Amino acid sequence: MSTHQGRERLVVVGGDAAGMSAASQARRQKGPGELEIVAFERGHFTSFSACGIPYWVGGAVPERDDLIARTPEEHRARGIDLRLRTEVTEIDVAGQRVRARDVDSGAESWTSYDKLVIATGARPVRPELPGADAPGVHGVQTLDDGQALIDTLARAKGRRAVVVGAGYIGVEMAEALIDRGFEVTVVNRGEQPMSTLDPDMGRLVHRAMEGLGITMVNDAEVTKILTGEGGRVRAVATQHAEYPADVVVLGIGVRPETGLARAAGLPLGAHGGLLTDLAMRVRGHGNIWAGGDCVEVLNLVSGQEQYVPLGTHANKHGQVIGTNAGGGHATFPGVVGTAVSKVCDLEIARTGLREKDAHRVGLTFEAVTIESTSRAGYYPGASPMTVKMLAERRTGRLLGVQIVGREGAAKRVDIAAVALTARLTVEQMTALDLGYAPPFSPVWDPVLVAARKAARKVPGN
Incomplete structure (x- = not known):
């Protein structure tokens, strides 16, 4: 020593x-x-919440x-x-x-x-494109980045914003810009927003984002960022179109x-x-x-x-x-891949494997999707919720869950995260003793409804 x-x-x-x-x-x-x-x-800063930057930018x-x-x-x-x-x-x-x-x-x-x-x-992914470093183009990773974006929004002469990318940062920044009173276009290279979901669930996010007044452009590769007066950003160009922009936020990931x-x-x-x-x-x-x-x-x-x-x-x-x-002993065993997000009142959650992840590692599975509600159907404020569940065909082991809905949807994914960590089967999940009262859940929680449907599809059940 x-x-x-x-x-x-x-x-x-x-x-x-x-x-x-x-x-x-x-x-x-x-x-x-x-x-x-x-x-x-x-x-300039220590111990800050990068996850909170979109909510600071949006004013929440x-x-x-x-x-x-x-x-x-x-x-x-x-x-x-x-x-x-x-x-x-x-x-x-x-x-x-x-x-x-x-x-x-x-x-x-x-x-x-x-x-x-x-x-x-x-570090934020900055595409190697003409104009990517122009004034008015922002990545968002640190508090300094957030402050720079807020300053640009305050000075912007127009109210048009383009977000490049539709992952977690992209959709959260789209909400922040809507809250700031900007017209928002999201340009996304993927088939649907939120590539962390399967495309059928991403389609629900797409529909909801457009319902919030966000223009979604999917299957679009940005080719360059166009500049105008003083070298400032004026538009984002794809192979087929140009989208005017007074500010551009890069939400391509890190x-x-x-x-x-x-x-x-x-x-x-x-x-x-x-x-x-x-x-x-x-x-x-x-x-x-x-x-x-x-x-x-x-x-x-x-x-x-x-x-x-x-x-x-x-x-x-x-x-x-x-x-x-410090001389002690501790371990970090790993993750199951849980993440939640929101765009305005839409809640998005996932844990475990998507279909393409399961295919990639050679797992055979059954996938089910159910529609349910956040509360008992007769209780005021009940809102629709879609749950998708993957179970291993041979064993019935839970492989993944995705949830899209309104209030009360996202945190339900924690049930699945615990089940994945414990390597429960979907059959075992149907017996979970979850909290119930009409203001919080239907008698059968949406996650358990999905587990019941998955259990019926797995051989031997």
Whole structure:
């Protein structure tokens, strides 16, 4: 063990959810006299909710600071040497040190480590298109990005917005722009919005988005972003049409930010994310951990590595890493792929495998879709809900669930997430003792209605 004034040094690269959760948990394990913790963050903020940015942009969350879970000052008060506006530019694995550059002054220095945490997050996909970097074109990943977009919206001379991409960020930003009073067009290369759903469920989202006044353009590849006066964005062009725009938001998704790790020779997976073991240690490196949006995780249903950039996982990774780096023992077993979203009053949820995921891993399955309601049909406010369920044909094991509906739809997916984790069959699910009263559910909850239908289709039931 190398020491720094008699202490081990833990260096954390990245100051958001995974990185600062790891630093905070390691500090709970060991005091400043035993463990020195140095954290580098290239931006202005730490421990913020990137998931909340669309709601801040749309005005549902009034202030930027509402999205900050813990300030730099709070971290420093806990004995963490947090260095903002400082970007790590190189990891020297053999020498156990990192090179960091002060973003404002350009000054560079090396810092040695005994233990290293890589939590570099993700970067928005920016298409290599003419005009993609023009003023008025925005990616949304950090609080700085969110502020820049809000400033552009306030200055915009017109009220036309184009969102490129119709995944979670795309649909959430479409809602934010509608709430800001913009006319919104969503240009999507896929067959339907929300490629995390099967196309038949995505079609329900498409229909609902158009009902909210959003213009949906599917099967459309953006070819260039056109600029006008002062080089500012004026339109988005596809193969067949142009869509006027005073502001463009890129909602194409994110990729793991693993350039540093790649240059250091650390192992990356098929999706470009770092590969770790159950303790979140980088494979083959006993003193380096990684977590958050820069890693790949095990999907417990398919048995394959997957890239799932979500704040829920990042915080859990940080807890596991901090416990282990602080001398304890913890593991992160994997995920089942649960995610929820909303666009205005439409709720969208999924967990487990889609049809194409099940085909890809060689599973044979039955798929069923049912229509139900959020409450007892006679109770005021009952709204329609569509549930799709996949079950393995041979065993009846639940493989995946997708839900689209109004109030009360999205969080029902948690029933399925627990069932997937427990590897329940659809037959076993039909006996689940779920809460019932007319204001909350029909006598048979929609998820259980789907499970009953799936159980009838699986051989042997």
